[in-house]
Amino acid sequence: MGFFNWSAPAIRRYGERWTPENLKQITGWLRPFVASGSHVLDLGGGSGGLARRLTEELPVRVTVLDPTPELLAHIRTTELVSAELGSAESMPFDDDEFDALVVTDAFHHFRDVDGAVAEMARVVRPGGVVIILELDKGSLMIKLISLAERLVGEPARFFTPDGLCAFMEERHIKGECIRLEGHAYRYLGVVQKPWPAA
Ligand SMILES: C[S@@+](CC[C@H](N)C(=O)[O-])C[C@H]1O[C@@H](n2cnc3c(N)ncnc32)[C@H](O)[C@@H]1O
Incomplete structure (x- = not known):
């Protein structure tokens, strides 16, 4: 049994950690890239705590993609929050389907970060944002x-x-990082499509 299957109860509690200050920061980063009806992907979004809170603060719908059924089962899906079983490395979405993509405390769990970033660049529209x-x-x-x-x-x-x-820019997502509290940081990059000629 995988790590997230047996740790699901703790990860569910962890998924509700967002303070009003955290949400203000995250929505502030997203706001320039979303409009009414925009579609946001919470990649590795677990039991959907952030997805729900984002729909309370922004006029967007959020899809959570996560490979752990024990976490996804706890998402209360609504018109604005949906849940899909799957992995970052092979996303069940069309090209350019999302205006924004967020990954919180999940990127380092992806087994193939190369494949995952290629998929991020595929499913986010040109000029859309990736926040990690x-x-x-x-x-x-x-x-x-x-x-x-x-x-x-x-x-x-x-x-x-x-x-x-550097890793993201080599894969057509150009951005910058800022340091947050403790050992955390935030990456924010914009998807560059069509790819500039090599
Ligand atoms: C520490 S939890 C973080 C959950 C949530 N993003 C949060 O911030 O509360 C890491 C999440 O990454 C998910 N995950 C692990 N491997 C993944 C993959 N290959 N693709 C997408 N999600 C993955 C796990 O199922 C788990 O929900």
Whole structure:
């Protein structure tokens, strides 16, 4: 049984951690890229805590894509919040389907980050936004967390902020990082399509 199957009750509680300040920041980052009826993807969105809160704050609909049925089962789907079983590396969506994509504390769990970023660039429209909240690989604390995650079979694919920016830009998503509290940072990038000629 995978890590997220047995840890699902704890991850569900963790998914409700968003404070009003956190939401103000996230909606502030999203707002320039969304309009009424825009479609947002919460990739690795677990039990949908953030998706629900985003629809309360912005005039958008949010789809959660996650491979863990034990988490998805707890999403209260509505007209504005939907849930899909699947993985970042092979998304069951059309090209350019989303105006914005968020990944919170999930990117380092993707087994194939190359494939996942290619899929992000495919499903987000040209000029759409990709926001990733992650933990800095450069910090000693995250090195220890990485070790612990590997012991339970997780890929622990952490990046430094500069490393993630470079990785995304090579894959046609151009952006920047800002540091947040603790060991966290936020990446915000815009999807560049059609690809500039090589
Ligand atoms: C630590 S939880 C974070 C959940 C939620 N984003 C949050 O911030 O509360 C990591 C999530 O990544 C999901 N995940 C793991 N591998 C994934 C993959 N390959 N594609 C998409 N999601 C994945 C897990 O099922 C889990 O819901």
